Amino acid sequence: MARISEKKGFYTKNISIGLAVSIVLLFVISFFNDIISGEIFLHDALPHYGQVMALTPQDFELTETFVAEETPTTIIDEETIVNEPQPPTTSAITVVGLNDVEIEQSTNYDDVMAAINTLNPRVLVPTNIDDLRNPDTLRNAMFIIDQRTLFVPNMFDIDTKLAKNLRVNPQSLENGDPVVLIFHTHTTEMFIDSDPTDMYTGIVGVGAYLAELLNAQGIPTMHYTRRFDIIDGQSHIFGAYERQEPYIERILRDNPSIEIVIDIHRDGMPESSPLLTTTIDGRQTARLMFVNGLSTRNVNGVATPISSLPNPHLPTNLAFSLQMQIALNEAHPSLNRRIYLNAFRYSTHFVPKSLFVEVGDQRSTLQEAKNAMYPLRDALIQVLYP
Numbered sequence: 001m002a003r004i005s006e007k008k009g010f011y012t013k014n015i016s017i018g019l020a021v022s023i024v025l026l027f028v029i030s031f032f033n034d035i036i037s038g039e040i041f042l043h044d045a046l047p048h049y050g051q052v053m054a055l056t057p058q059d060f061e062l063t064e065t066f067v068a069e070e071t072p073t074t075i076i077d078e079e080t081i082v083n084e085p086q087p088p089t090t091s092a093i094t095v096v097g098l099n100d101v102e103i104e105q106s107t108n109y110d111d112v113m114a115a116i117n118t119l120n121p122r123v124l125v126p127t128n129i130d131d132l133r134n135p136d137t138l139r140n141a142m143f144i145i146d147q148r149t150l151f152v153p154n155m156f157d158i159d160t161k162l163a164k165n166l167r168v169n170p171q172s173l174e175n176g177d178p179v180v181l182i183f184h185t186h187t188t189e190m191f192i193d194s195d196p197t198d199m200y201t202g203i204v205g206v207g208a209y210l211a212e213l214l215n216a217q218g219i220p221t222m223h224y225t226r227r228f229d230i231i232d233g234q235s236h237i238f239g240a241y242e243r244q245e246p247y248i249e250r251i252l253r254d255n256p257s258i259e260i261v262i263d264i265h266r267d268g269m270p271e272s273s274p275l276l277t278t279t280i281d282g283r284q285t286a287r288l289m290f291v292n293g294l295s296t297r298n299v300n301g302v303a304t305p306i307s308s309l310p311n312p313h314l315p316t317n318l319a320f321s322l323q324m325q326i327a328l329n330e331a332h333p334s335l336n337r338r339i340y341l342n343a344f345r346y347s348t349h350f351v352p353k354s355l356f357v358e359v360g361d362q363r364s365t366l367q368e369a370k371n372a373m374y375p376l377r378d379a380l381i382q383v384l385y386p
């Protein structure tokens with residue numbers, strides 16, 4: 001009897017330990033599944049995403065005062081930002097690519113080749129638009145597809161996309177209400193001649209310039225300069241997409257006339273790759289690239305929606321970037337790179353007419369990037385105000 005009791009105790013003890021271990025494992029698996037499938041982990045398994053950043057309540061305090069537009073020719077970028085941190089004066093230019101990977105330092109052949117492939121100089125739009133009705137032609141002529149997602153032809157019906165009416169409500173223009181919002185998820189992206197202590201010499205200055213050009217054309221534009229990638233005076237790109245949401249949502253809620261939201265970035269490329277410049281109207285000009293997140297992951301060759309990244313505006317997002325791509329390619333065939341498609345959502349879910357654009361890279365000059373705003377402005381007018 002003693003031996004039987006001993007065995008029962010032994011088995012009970014081991015069952016209890018096993019049960020406890022199983023519960024812990026289930027919790028861990030569930031926890032990491034939530035993180036990996038969510039936008040807090042935008043680019044899974046990348047080397048410098050070693051830890052999840054804890055956000056403090058202060059990160060979400062909507063305390064800045066937003067300055068309303070007074071005249072169509074005023075740049076709306078003078079809002080007061082409470083306790084705005086400044087970048088460290090000793091920081092070098094951060095080279096961040098499409099996937100937020102510092103590919104300049106990468107020794108991974110696939111990373112480098114993927115970056116170089118985005119520069120493929122093939123003709124982007126066939127002379128006969130009818131050719132784009134062929135999904136293979138459309139895919140190869142217009143897109144770069146990241147391996148983490150898939151090109152699903154029924155998402156890209158060219159006739160549907162080109163027929164989509166993207167015109168702005170004319171009443172907003174008559175009233176002088178803001179119709180365009182420009183902002184930057186990554187304000188620390190700089191150019192080769194930028195001053196790291198002055199964000200207006202980097203990508204923020206490019207957004208300000210586009211706002212100026214649009215306002216000068218009578219298109220009321222707001223330029224929002226809050227820094228989502230700076231915490232305690234240090235650059236923190238990871239988590240910027242999450243930190244921006246309450247602020248952008250508030251602006252849109254307070255300004256329901258806004259129809260177009262543009263997130264402007266600067267790309268990062270290997271130093272050995274071809275320069276992202278071309279000549280437009282006699283000016284050296286940084287090349288442009290539109291980016292769409294499909295909220296769809298490639299799971300063993302199957303296009304699988306990412307439930308934690310819903311984007312009800314995706315069809316119109318795609319129509320917007322395609323119409324812009326075609327307008328720019330017809331006017332300036334050397335300006336645009338192919339549209340980059342990734343699995344995630346980025347910042348294009350706020351309104352249907354959302355645009356994510358990369359302007360040049362870390363080797364471009366500020367003036368080259370500003371020069372690209374002229375054709376970008378013209379294409380916006382062509383697509384939105386025909």
